[in-house]
Amino acid sequence: MRRTRILTAVLALAAGLLAGTPPALAADSTAKVTLAADTYTWKNARIDGGGFVPGIVFNRSEKNLAYARTDIGGAYRWQESGKTWTPLLDSVGWDDWGHTGVVSLASDSVNPDKVYAAVGTYTNGWDPKNGAVLRSSDRGASWQKADLPFKLGGNMPGRGMGERLAVDPNKNSVLYLGAPSGKGLWRSTDSGASWSQVTNFPNVGNYVQDAGDTSGYASDNQGIVWVTFDEKTGTSGNATQSIYVGVADLQNSVYRSTDGGATWSRLAGQPTGYLAHKGVLDATNGYLYLAYSDKGGPYDGGKGQLWRYATATGTWTNISPVAEADTYYGFSGVTVDRQHPGTLMATAYSSWWPDTQIFRSTDSGATWTRAWDYTSYPTRSNRYTMDVSSSPWLTWGANPSPPEQAPKLGWMTESLEIDPFNSNRMMYGTGATIYGTENLTNWDSGSQFTIKPMVQGLEETAVLDLAAPPSGGAQLFSALGDIGGFRHTDLTKVPAMMYTQPNFTTTTSLDFAETNPNTVVRVGNLDSGPHIAFSTDNGANWFAGKDPSGVSDGGTVAAASDGSRFVWSPGGTGVQYTTGFGSSWSASSGIPAGAIVESDRVDPKTFYGFKSGKFYVSSDGGATFTASAATGLPSGDSVRFKALPGTKGDVWLAGGASDGAYGLWHSTNGGTSFTKLSNVDQADTIGFGKAATGASYQTLYTSAKIAGVRGIFRSTDKGATWTRINDDAHQWGWTGGAITGDPRVYGRVYISTNGRGVIYGDSSDTGDGGGGTDPTPTPTGACAVTYKITNQWSGGFQADVQLSNTGTSAWSGWSLAWTFPNAQTIGQLWNADYTQSGSAVTAKNVGWNGNVAAGSSVSFGFTGSWSGTNGKPAAFKVGDQTCTVS
Numbered sequence: 037m038r039r040t041r042i043l044t045a046v047l048a049l050a051a052g053l054l055a056g057t058p059p060a061l062a063a064d065s066t067a068k069v070t071l072a073a074d075t076y077t078w079k080n081a082r083i084d085g086g087g088f089v090p091g092i093v094f095n096r097s098e099k100n101l102a103y104a105r106t107d108i109g110g111a112y113r114w115q116e117s118g119k120t121w122t123p124l125l126d127s128v129g130w131d132d133w134g135h136t137g138v139v140s141l142a143s144d145s146v147n148p149d150k151v152y153a154a155v156g157t158y159t160n161g162w163d164p165k166n167g168a169v170l171r172s173s174d175r176g177a178s179w180q181k182a183d184l185p186f187k188l189g190g191n192m193p194g195r196g197m198g199e200r201l202a203v204d205p206n207k208n209s210v211l212y213l214g215a216p217s218g219k220g221l222w223r224s225t226d227s228g229a230s231w232s233q234v235t236n237f238p239n240v241g242n243y244v245q246d247a248g249d250t251s252g253y254a255s256d257n258q259g260i261v262w263v264t265f266d267e268k269t270g271t272s273g274n275a276t277q278s279i280y281v282g283v284a285d286l287q288n289s290v291y292r293s294t295d296g297g298a299t300w301s302r303l304a305g306q307p308t309g310y311l312a313h314k315g316v317l318d319a320t321n322g323y324l325y326l327a328y329s330d331k332g333g334p335y336d337g338g339k340g341q342l343w344r345y346a347t348a349t350g351t352w353t354n355i356s357p358v359a360e361a362d363t364y365y366g367f368s369g370v371t372v373d374r375q376h377p378g379t380l381m382a383t384a385y386s387s388w389w390p391d392t393q394i395f396r397s398t399d400s401g402a403t404w405t406r407a408w409d410y411t412s413y414p415t416r417s418n419r420y421t422m423d424v425s426s427s428p429w430l431t432w433g434a435n436p437s438p439p440e441q442a443p444k445l446g447w448m449t450e451s452l453e454i455d456p457f458n459s460n461r462m463m464y465g466t467g468a469t470i471y472g473t474e475n476l477t478n479w480d481s482g483s484q485f486t487i488k489p490m491v492q493g494l495e496e497t498a499v500l501d502l503a504a505p506p507s508g509g510a511q512l513f514s515a516l517g518d519i520g521g522f523r524h525t526d527l528t529k530v531p532a533m534m535y536t537q538p539n540f541t542t543t544t545s546l547d548f549a550e551t552n553p554n555t556v557v558r559v560g561n562l563d564s565g566p567h568i569a570f571s572t573d574n575g576a577n578w579f580a581g582k583d584p585s586g587v588s589d590g591g592t593v594a595a596a597s598d599g600s601r602f603v604w605s606p607g608g609t610g611v612q613y614t615t616g617f618g619s620s621w622s623a624s625s626g627i628p629a630g631a632i633v634e635s636d637r638v639d640p641k642t643f644y645g646f647k648s649g650k651f652y653v654s655s656d657g658g659a660t661f662t663a664s665a666a667t668g669l670p671s672g673d674s675v676r677f678k679a680l681p682g683t684k685g686d687v688w689l690a691g692g693a694s695d696g697a698y699g700l701w702h703s704t705n706g707g708t709s710f711t712k713l714s715n716v717d718q719a720d721t722i723g724f725g726k727a728a729t730g731a732s733y734q735t736l737y738t739s740a741k742i743a744g745v746r747g748i749f750r751s752t753d754k755g756a757t758w759t760r761i762n763d764d765a766h767q768w769g770w771t772g773g774a775i776t777g778d779p780r781v782y783g784r785v786y787i788s789t790n791g792r793g794v795i796y797g798d799s800s801d802t803g804d805g806g807g808g809t810d811p812t813p814t815p816t817g818a819c820a821v822t823y824k825i826t827n828q829w830s831g832g833f834q835a836d837v838q839l840s841n842t843g844t845s846a847w848s849g850w851s852l853a854w855t856f857p858n859a860q861t862i863g864q865l866w867n868a869d870y871t872q873s874g875s876a877v878t879a880k881n882v883g884w885n886g887n888v889a890a891g892s893s894v895s896f897g898f899t900g901s902w903s904g905t906n907g908k909p910a911a912f913k914v915g916d917q918t919c920t921v922s
Contacts, residue, residue, distance in 0.1 A: 077800070078795055081512060083522060083531070083794070084469070085470065086469075086519050086793065087106055087107065088448055090196040090465060091105040091138075092451045093105075094143070095145060095456075096205070096456055098148040101175075103141050104465070104470060105139075106190075106494070106791065108496070125179075126765065126766050127766075127767060131746070133770035134156050134769075135165075137157030137189070139198070140200040142202055144208050146206075146272075149173055150172065151175055152172075154169050156184075157189065157190050158191060159189040167187050168188075171229070184231060186216075186217060186219040192216065193333070194216075194332035196450025204270070206265075206272055209226060212281075214259060214282075219240065220235075221260050239288055240259060243332060259284055260284070261311075261312075264317050267319050277293075279293045280315055280324060282311075282313075282314075284332060285311075286311060287309070304350065305352050307328060311329055312327070313327045313333060313385075313450065314368055314370040321377050321400060324347055327382050328366070342355050368383055369381070369383030370382045375456070378398060379459070381452060386448075388447055393408070420484055421487070422445070422487045424489060426530065447467050459477055460474055462476045463490055469491045473488070496791055497514075497518070497794070498517035499515070499517075499774060500517060500774065505779070507865065510525055510575050513546050513558075514543075515545060515546045515558065519541075520539055520560065521558065535569070537569070539562075540560030540567075545591065545592040545593045546558035548574075550681050551597050551896070552599040553574060557570050558578075558593070559592070559604060568580070568581040568582075579617075587607065589606065592632050595635055597640045601616075602617075605645070610623055610624065611624040611661075622659070625659070627645045630673070636685065637679045637682065644687060649672075651669060651710070653708075664708055665708065669689065670696060674772075676689075676690055676691055677689035678723065682895075686704055689701040689722070699716050700738065701713070715742065715755075716738070716740055716741075717740070720739050721771070723736070723786075725776070728752040729782070732886060733752075734779075735752050736750065742760070750783075761799070768787070782801070815848075815849070815850050815914050815917070816915075817843020817890070820842050820921075821838065821839055821852070822836075822922050823835065823912075831901055831903065832902070833860075834897065834900075837898075839888075839919070841892055846889045849881055849886040856907075857908070861900055862899075864898060866898070868882060
């Protein structure tokens with residue numbers, strides 16, 4: 037379960053409801069575009085958690101005021117009334133996407149309305165911008181920004197250490213910030229508005245995870261990792277005199293100033309060979325508690341110790357609950373019960389197997405008890421019970437052998453905090469959620485305490501792909517980093533389980549058969565096992581396919597429109613195609629390895645590909661591809677394209693880079709040629725949704741830059757005009773992974789984020805989108821119908837219907853009627869609306885396929901049930917006109 041959450045260079049360019057006043061980040065903007073006349077409501081498709089929470093911060097002077105930071109998904113404030121989290125950094129825009137990574141938080145105990153966030157995602161070249169300190173005087177509802185002359189790394193190694201940012205508890209205009217990359221210790225004396233380096237601080241740190249990493253990710257100096265104050269050495273309005281600082285240096289990890297930061301010295305007698313992940317001061321008893329590990333975390337750690345430093349005497353005491361020789365993990369998560377300062381807790385943050393461990397002492401570390409012990413190996417005795425009914429997927433669908441258990445107590449447990457006002461409440465972050473309890477003191481009485489997810493409203497998944505089928509129980513399929521992805525049948529509820537059988541650590545791509553949405557395919561990454569899986573029941577259940585030789589990662593995948601075949605472009609080998617469900621694969625020719633692949637949504641034998649500026653087309657089910665003559669497309673591979681449902685050869689392509697071709701292109705001839713839309717400056721995604729009322733073309737959605745403004749845009753007129761539907765308070769950093777509209781709900785759009793989960797927006801315009809409920813004009817002229825049973829099994833079947841306008845006048849709407857000869861009944865129908873009364877069926881156009889030119893045709897399909905005989909209908913009518921049947 038070691039999951040590294042890294043945004044690659046290619047990608048780098050609650051109860052769901054975002055409650056309360058939307059936060060806004062102060063920014064200059066001169067360009068303006070039209071906002072949606074109707075109001076959009078933005079929510080999360082609920083997953084609850086899904087990523088690493090390296091920091092939890094309680095305010096020390098106000099009850100129930102707490103914050104959480106995530107490595108790539110922003111910061112959150114606790115809402116006690118609903119026991120949910122409210123997102124605070126949704127206002128971070130596209131250009132500042134790195135500021136969704138939060139390396140530290142500080143809540144002001146003098147003025148609880150003030151909160152600070154040190155932001156920046158990477159210290160290497162993956163994040164082009166420097167870090168910043170955001171300051172708020174309204175608990176994160178709005179922010180001001182102080183840019184820094186160096187980068188910060190909310191998603192870098194060592195991100196679980198801290199907190200690097202601290203407010204002086206006596207003189208709250210003074211703050212300190214520990215910087216990575218050898219940039220030292222920084223101080224603000226004007227409440228975070230400006231910052232200067234503490235030039236006399238003697239040690240900038242020297243620890244790196246892996247000096248040989250040429251990317252700069254693991255080879256960066258982790259720097260200064262925490263700051264804490266001894267509040268007893270100051271008075272209200274006067275600076276605290278004793279300040280302790282933790283440094284990423286195995287030999288020199290703790291420094292102190294006793295004169296308000298004027299001079300600094302290394303604490304004498306301190307342990308060596310370790311990094312101090314946390315430094316927590318109990319001013320009541322005069323102890324500084326330190327959790328040590330031999331590594332920076334949050335994944336690694338082989339040895340560890342816990343120490344207590346007496347601030348008055350300088351005495352060091354090893355209070356480790358386990359002898360160093362018996363550790364295989366580092367310690368972190370140190371916290372003190374402020375109601376009973378002799379009570380403290382710590383975590384074995386890197387104990388991956390069989391589980392993390394939590395330690396508790398009620399005598400300042402003299403003796404300890406554990407969250408679980410062995411009775412007789414491998415049998416465990418737990419002091420706790422776990423209730424994950426609110427997030428059942430936290431079991432991962434696992435049934436491990438003892439001593440492992442499902443769900444796990446956690447992993448990467450660097451943040452653990454006892455509520456300073458409530459000894460019974462404790463929260464801790466894991467690699468997937470926030471767990472907590474509200475009856476913690478049961479631990480001391482010998483009875484069990486209950487651990488539950490305390491994460492509702494905090495959504496922290498990185499979204500790689502999205503798909504909204506036109507029918508079936510699934511509203512949305514998601515492909516996610518770290519936890520695979522989900523089938524949402526209700527966007528307001530947490531799904532019971534992520535995709536399993538197999539369970540990919542990351543799902544890289546997924547697709548469904550447009551005219552048979554029961555057929556779904558997904559591909560992804562797995563340490564050992566297959567990289568592709570199929571479903572024949574709309575994603576409810578899955579079975580693994582067989583990998584072709586050489587596959588190393590999921591890549592992209594496309595399903596034929598009828599589900600009869602698949603084309604897969606995995607990492608490690610070239611593009612492959614198969615008929616059926618991947619029991620054997622054949623290499624596609626004419627297309628380079630690593631190409632992005634998609635399917636035509638009408639013709640089951642037509643597939644498309646893109647690689648390095650070239651568009652490729654296959655008309656034989658993926659066996660052979662031919663490079664299109666189209667020119668002027670983006671030269672790089674930061675491209676996403678999709679084919680329009682219901683119309684063969686209608687393809688939209690978005691992507692590019694600022695140093696070359698960048699924008700949105702449209703083809704109506706299957707990629708033979710593309711036309712660039714002149715009214716789109718840049719575009720990174722493209723998706724389709726239900727057409728607006730009266731519109732003849734599906735609604736387009738894109739994450740784009742139009743008229744100089746970045747945002748989420750909608751077009752109801754085939755891209756002729758665009759409307760921005762989000763606003764500056766709802767930007768979510770980087771939204772370039774995927775986008776799709778909902779084919780069943782006009783105005784609904786699903787947006788991918790890199791750390792804020794799946795966002796969906798609903799429009800206040802509830803127009804039916806021309807979905808067949810308006811009166812349909814009666815077509816005139818001749819018609820022809822082809823009725824084909826494409827699959828049949830005991831009690832069920834699938835059929836495709838093609839309706840052709842063989843007359844001389846165009847149709848602006850159609851209605852096709854027939855009668856089943858053997859009492860068959862329709863179960864699901866796609867690309868049309870229908871009614872059935874007894875054996876009589878009427879199928880009507882949906883908004884985007886009502887216009888049928890003379891000589892053209894439309895298609896729809898359905899699944900149904902039969903008994904005894906499954907005969908074909910003998911006659912079809914469009915209005916009063918009887919059609920020719922073939």
